Every structure is written in structure tokens, then in C-alpha cells.
Amino acid sequence: MANLLWLQGGACSGNTMSFLNAEEPSACDLVTDFGINILWHPSLGLELGENLQKLLNALTSGQMPLDIFVFEGTVVNAPKGTGEWNRFAGRPMKDWVSDLAKVASYTVAIGDCATWGGIPATAPNPSESQGLQFLKRQHGGYLGAAYKSKAGLPVINVPGCPAHPDWITQIVVAVATGRGADLSLDEFQRPKTFFTSFTQTGCTRNMHFAYKVSATEYGQRKGCLFYDLGCRGPMTHSPCNRILWNRQSSKTRAGMPCMGCTEPEFPFFDLAPGTVFKTQTLMGVPKDLPQGVDKSGYIKLTAAAKAASPAWAENDIFVV
Amino acid sequence: MASENGAVLKSIADMLANGLKTEVEPFPETDKEFAEILLQLRQLDPKDLESKLVIGGFLDHPYGPDRQRCLECMYYLVHRRWCDLPELSVPVDPDWWCRLWRI
Numbered sequence: 001m002a003n004l005l006w007l008q009g010g011a012c013s014g015n016t017m018s019f020l021n022a023e024e025p026s027a028c029d030l031v032t033d034f035g036i037n038i039l040w041h042p043s044l045g046l047e048l049g050e051n052l053q054k055l056l057n058a059l060t061s062g063q064m065p066l067d068i069f070v071f072e073g074t075v076v077n078a079p080k081g082t083g084e085w086n087r088f089a090g091r092p093m094k095d096w097v098s099d100l101a102k103v104a105s106y107t108v109a110i111g112d113c114a115t116w117g118g119i120p121a122t123a124p125n126p127s128e129s130q131g132l133q134f135l136k137r138q139h140g141g142y143l144g145a146a147y148k149s150k151a152g153l154p155v156i157n158v159p160g161c162p163a164h165p166d167w168i169t170q171i172v173v174a175v176a177t178g179r180g181a182d183l184s185l186d187e188f189q190r191p192k193t194f195f196t197s198f199t200q201t202g203c204t205r206n207m208h209f210a211y212k213v214s215a216t217e218y219g220q221r222k223g224c225l226f227y228d229l230g231c232r233g234p235m236t237h238s239p240c241n242r243i244l245w246n247r248q249s250s251k252t253r254a255g256m257p258c259m260g261c262t263e264p265e266f267p268f269f270d271l272a273p274g275t276v277f278k279t280q281t282l283m284g285v286p287k288d289l290p291q292g293v294d295k296s297g298y299i300k301l302t303a304a305a306k307a308a309s310p311a312w313a314e315n316d317i318f319v320v
Numbered sequence: 321m322a323s324e325n326g327a328v329l330k331s332i333a334d335m336l337a338n339g340l341k342t343e344v345e346p347f348p349e350t351d352k353e354f355a356e357i358l359l360q361l362r363q364l365d366p367k368d369l370e371s372k373l374v375i376g377g378f379l380d381h382p383y384g385p386d387r388q389r390c391l392e393c394m395y396y397l398v399h400r401r402w403c404d405l406p407e408l409s410v411p412v413d414p415d416w417w418c419r420l421w422r423i
């Protein structure tokens with residue numbers, strides 16, 4: 001039996017919603033098939049008031065083991081570093097986070113807010129939000145760069161806005177079944193199994209990307225969303241087109257650009273008007289090119305790809 | 321359809337060959353300026369070819385030291401010889417250029 005505690009800081013509950021919709025495995029499978037004991041969760045926990053405090057105190061004092069500490073949302077430090085804006089069970093949430101992270105065998109940050117601060121930590125960051133071990137790209141965050149859980153791992157970051165349901169439950173199962181040490185993490189402490197390939201890997205529009213045929217409106221069933229609509233698929237690490245959403249689709253399959261929500265900079269461009277859903281260019285050339293491609297190579301590639309593009313690339317090939 | 325496009329293409333080519341002065345400069349350096357040109361185009365009657373050419377800054381030859389042309393532009397559909405930018409939506413030649421060029 002692995003004890004799991006899930007707390008929520010500055011967040012919209014999106015990752016909770018995502019978790020409750022998981023299918024492979026589902027939140028119920030965690031309990032029935034994988035022996036995970038969900039001690040408390042914002043939508044599932046029964047304890048209130050003093051009873052909840054008792055439970056939390058039993059964990060922080062070591063009286064009850066805490067195997068997996070899951071945190072959703074930012075660590076709120078406002079006002080002036082006190083954390084009083086986000087009180088929980090009688091004290092600032094950030095104080096519970098410090099104490100629980102010390103006794104947890106594994107600490108898992110779910111969603112962009114908990115990993116790197118996400119939307120709440122975007123300038124001017126009025127809630128003085130931080131992620132557990134990062135603030136955007138900067139290592140450290142609330143727990144500090146040196147933090148390791150009792151099992152010897154740093155915070156396991158499962159980013160996304162929200163994270164895909166199955167990324168959450170599969171990581172929780174890996175940890176609960178003693179395979180935590182096998183998890184290999186990238187430089188941002190994301191499990192490599194999910195975050196090595198790109199959103200573009202498996203995108204149905206790859207042929208249009210190759211032949212430089214652009215989608216010019218949302219939902220168009222031909223064309224790639226990179227050239228005009230700001231798709232970040234070629235530079236975002238996520239398995240969104242390998243592990244589909246609701247088992248059947250993804251943003252790019254539905255004709256919506258990837259917004260890069262698994263990367264520390266999300267939301268890009270501080271949400272300034274005209275910067276979202278629009279490819280940012282400088283003198284007509286995209287500012288962010290696919291990872292590993294330079295400007296002159298890109299221009300040469302475009303000329304060649306356009307000249308070679310077949311007639312069908314200009315038609316809607318996903319005919320119903 | 322094809323012949324109709326051919327006729328429009330020819331009338332554009334004629335206007336440009338006859339020295340129609342178009343707003344080639346300034347090139348929209350960033351998205352903001354690009355969006356401003358699109359806004360002007362959206363206010364036109366879609367059939368008003370001449371104004372599209374003027375505001376779009378059309379040329380019937382490549383432009384600048386990089387010899388930018390419709391052929392490399394992301395809006396250019398090679399087989400239809402067509403500019404697919406919704407605000408323009410006109411037949412074009414691969415060697416033409418306009419200031420909404422993007423790659």
C-alpha cells in the first residue's frame with residue numbers, strides 16, 4: 001500500500017479534472033489494482049477541519065509514512081513572502097509544502113503551475129508564485145535547487161496546462177510500484193518517456209509541414225499550423241500526438257495550434273495581444289524555428305519544399 | 321474556373337506592367353505592422369483588385385537582396401498559382417512578390 005497525498009496551491013483545478021478523467025489507468029484503478037491509498041485529495045478527500053489537520057500532522061511528524069506527495073498549483077508567497085494569500089488547514093499552504101516535501105519518499109509536481117509557475121507566475125506575478133523546483137526556466141523554485149525527496153530524486157515534473165490524465169496516473173503508478181528509480185528525467189526533471197519527442201511527432205499535418213502548406217484558419221483540415229497560426233509543435237516536448245487526448249484527438253488534429261504548454265516559458269510572450277495563435281516573425285521569417293534548424297537552412301528548405309510540393313497537398317485530404 | 325483565374329491573373333499582370341504604384345515599403349517588420357495591413361485589406365470590397373495590389377505592395381518581380389518571391393511565401397499554392405492569404409485570395413505568379421511575404 002502506497003500512501004498518496006494530493007494538495008493544491010494557486011491553481012484552476014484543471015489538473016484535478018484531468019486526473020479524474022484518466023483512463024489508462026483510471027483514478028479508481030490506482031486504488032483497486034495498484035494498491036494506492038489516496039489519503040486526501042481536494043475533490044475526493046473526506047476529512048475537514050481538525051480531522052484534516054490531524055492527518056497532515058501525522059504525516060509531517062513521521063507517524064504515518066508519506067510515499068507520494070503530489071502538488072498541483074503554484075506555491076503562493078504573497079503577500080511579502082508570508083504565503084497568507086493561500087491558507088490551508090490553519091496555516092499558509094507553503095509551510096505545509098515545506099514540511100511534507102521533507103518527509104515524502106517522492107514529490108511529484110503536476111501541471112505547469114506546480115512545475116514552473118505557469119500562468120500565475122507570469123509577470124507581474126502578483127501572487128509571488130513559484131513552482132516547486134523551478135521558476136520558469138530558472139532552477140530552484142520554492143524548494144530550492146538542492147532538494148531531493150527521501151527516495152533521492154528531485155521533484156518529478158509532469159507539466160502541461162493541464163497535464164494529460166494518463167501522464168499523471170502512469171507516473172503515479174510507476175512510483176507506487178517501486179519503479180521510481182527507473183524514471184529517467186530530462187534537464188527540467190520531466191520523465192523522458194513522455195517528454196523527449198515533440199508534439200509534432202505523430203501529428204497528422206506533418207506532410208503539410210514538409211511541403212510548407214499553411215493552414216490559415218482554425219479547424220481547416222488541410223495545412224500545417226506552424227506557418228501562420230503559431231503552432232509550437234516542432235519545438236515543444238510532449239506526446240500529445242502519440243498519447244491522444246480522450247483517446248482520439250489532439251489540438252493539432254482538431255486544427256488548433258499547440259501552445260507549447262509543456263515548456264517552462266508557457267504562456268509565451270506574456271500573453272500580449274496579437275502574440276497568441278500567431279506565428280511571430282521578424283522580416284517575414286519565424287522567430288522560433290523548429291528545434292535545430294537555422295534561418296538560412298530554413299529558407300533553402302522552403303524553396304525546395306514548395307517547388308516539390310505535390311498537387312494533393314493543396315486539397316483537403318481528410319474527407320468525411 | 322481556371323480560365324476565369326487566368327483572366328484575373330492577366331488583369332493583375334497588366335496593371336503591374338502598366339506601372340501601377342503600390343506600397344512596397346515599409347515592409348511589415350513585426351506582427352503588429354503586418355496586422356495593420358491586414359486590417360486595411362479587410363475593409364476593402366473583395367473584388368477591388370487595384371486596392372488590394374496597392375495596399376499589398378505588389379511587384380511583378382522578386383524583391384530585395386534575398387530575391388524574395390511568391391514561390392517561397394507560405395501563402396503561395398504552387399499548383400493553383402494562387403495566393404491563399406484570405407485577405408488577398410488572388411491568382412499570382414511564382415516570381416511576383418508583395419509585402420505580406422512570409423516564409
Ligand code: SF4
Pocket residue numbers: 199200201203204205206207209223224225226231232233234252257258
Ligand atoms: S500542425 Fe503543428 S505539430 Fe502539426 S505538423 Fe504543423 S507545426 Fe507540426
Ligand code: SF4
Pocket residue numbers: 160161199236237238240250251252257258259260261262
Ligand atoms: S498540444 Fe501543445 S499546448 Fe496542447 S496539450 Fe499538447 S503540449 Fe500542450
Ligand code: SF4
Pocket residue numbers: 389390393394395396402403404405408412416417418419420421422
Ligand atoms: S502574400 Fe504576397 S508574396 Fe505571399 S503569395 Fe501572396 S502575393 Fe505572393
